[in-house]
Amino acid sequence: MPVYDVETADEAVRIAISKTGEMLNPDLNYVEINMGERQCPHCGEELDPAFLAADESLVALELEMTVFNVERDEHAARIARKEIGQRLENIPLEVLEIEEIEDEDGGDSDETDDEPVEEAADSEPVAEPTDREDGDVLPEFEELIDE
Template sequence: MNCRVVVEAAVPVYDVESPDEAVRIAISKTGEMLNPDLNYVEINMGERSCPHCGESMEPAFIAADESLVALELEMTVFNVEREEHASRIARKEIGQRLENIPLEVLDVEVIEDEDDESTNDESNDSEESASDDDEVLPEFEDLIE
């Protein structure tokens, strides 16, 4: 079983003036820490909301020119036994490169194997082809004329 795991990271950024600047620096800093070993991890802005009213907030909290930025890191984990196994692998792989940055698993999604889908498609195609034998596609030369 393959799983897509989303991990939230709280990345500290220093000497910033705006939330946009903090997010850009946090993404760059995280990318540097993950590359080249984990260049397949997707880095996105995190989503924050007010705990009281539920209103959407900026992914960066700034105080005294320092910021804490919420980022979402996504990676696919292959050949795992359970979703819990996938989340532990993702946290370990990402956590080894992001020292002193807190991580929390947000979501684990099971990905369907392409082999299973292709075998289902082939069986459906063979059933359809038996009923479509009467219809024959014209030759390429006939279409040009």
Template sequence: MDCRVVVEAAVPVYDVGTADEAVRIAISKTGEMLNPDLNYVEINMGERTCPHCGESQETAFIAADEGLVALELEMTVFNVEHDEHASRIARKEIGQRLRNIPLEVLEVEVIEDDGDEDDEEESTSDGGDESRAGDEEDSDDDVLPEFEDLLDE
């Protein structure tokens, strides 16, 4: 089973004057921490609503030139047993790179399998890698000869 997991991160930013500036800096800072290892994680502005009235709120809170920005990080996790397994993998993978940044899983959505793809090629040993890994393996297979072919030569 493959799942799309959305994780909310509370990213602190410093020396900012406006909410827009805080969001831009938070996205840049988060991208630097995730890349190049997790360059397949999508970074989006979080959506905040008031718990009492339901009104939409800014994604960044600014006080004394410091801010806290809510970002949504989305990734696909392959070959998981159930929803909770997918959320644990996503939190672990993202949390290892975003030290001291609180994370909360917002959504886990099961991705329907087409049946045409071989899921084992797309996963790593922990099941937390993007399909790009499978593409790289396919290209390596075309370049390297088989072991038996080398012995025959």
């Protein structure tokens, strides 16, 4: 993520996370944004997530998103890249990790870690609680129950 008019690497990271959050919200407010890791290509030494030069910075960020109801890891990665990529135009994305997770009821879901990557664009709708009493049935279903 490019950041301009900054004096320190810490300031660049804070601004990059904030800018990324603004671009993703409110549609993708479930995407976790973290500092990325960088390594020296020659010696492998850990580097700060921000590269700062002349009051401008490039910041490495990692975005994490859970994708539901997919059959393959590649499908989860495509969904995550598409959803995040639509909101972070001209920002290169790379899938860093795909982790399969188990649902509470024993089924499998896929979780992807990307730089950036996203979460549940494809999730099942969640039923909202209603004010109905336990014995109340919607009128259109009463006929089915009577049969």
